Amino acid sequence: MSELRIEREYPIAPAQLFAYVTEAENLLKWWGPEGTTATEANLDLTRLGPWSLVLNSARGPFEMRGVVKNVVPPHAVEFTMNVPGEEVDSTVRFEIASDGKGGSRFTLVQSGITDEMVEMGKHGWGSTLGRLEKLIKLAPKVA
Template sequence: MSDLTLERTFSADPKTVYAFVTEEAKLLQWWGPEGMTVPEYSLDLTRPGPWSSVMVNAEGERYKVTGEVVAVDPPHSVELTWAWHDENDVRGHESRVRFEVEPDGQGGTRFRLIHTGLSDDEAAASHTEGWTSALRKLERIAN
């Protein structure tokens, strides 16, 4: 199993950043790597329960990921399970994602994305690339 942790600092206050990582309309502004669209989704991460999204790249390839929101601690953290579906819509290996939001002591926010239980180092590298790309979008709207 492999894990990854990505940290960012935002000029926006913690309440605003927390809204961007939990409220569907705000989350959709940065969800998925750059160049992807998200035509199908159920992304309310404000409460426990199922979530899902389908990301589509420029070539029209579809990538479905689903899970359950398992812990919500507003405005500090949200944790969810994460599993990709294959071309037959069979759900694969399940990992966990945790978004942590805290004041940075200067009016902004320290944000941490922790993705644990990835199947191997290759999966961790791929997810690091995808999350880093998505976080670039978040940086543009939360700074």
């Protein structure tokens, strides 16, 4: 099995970034690659337990699901994720640290995936995080 690692920097405080990547109202604005819309969501990464959502795309709807395993505000959240057609759940971890300049360093680590899924994940997560970046640029800064 392989691992996907993506790192980004955001010009907002770790606590504010943590809210963007864990709270349902924020997640539904950016979760999923460009061209998708999240619906039928039970997507709250602030609490332990199951999560799910349906992403609608040009190719039709597909369900994603998993279980939130660990939440350490405002530093990390870890959850499993399964996409239909895959036999094994992967583990995704969002890590957030201060950049020492008022912003945040964000690291996404997805483990338990094949090399092919790493390549697909680079595109999927890259596009998804692009949506998050656009949302953050539009948001007011909170001290």
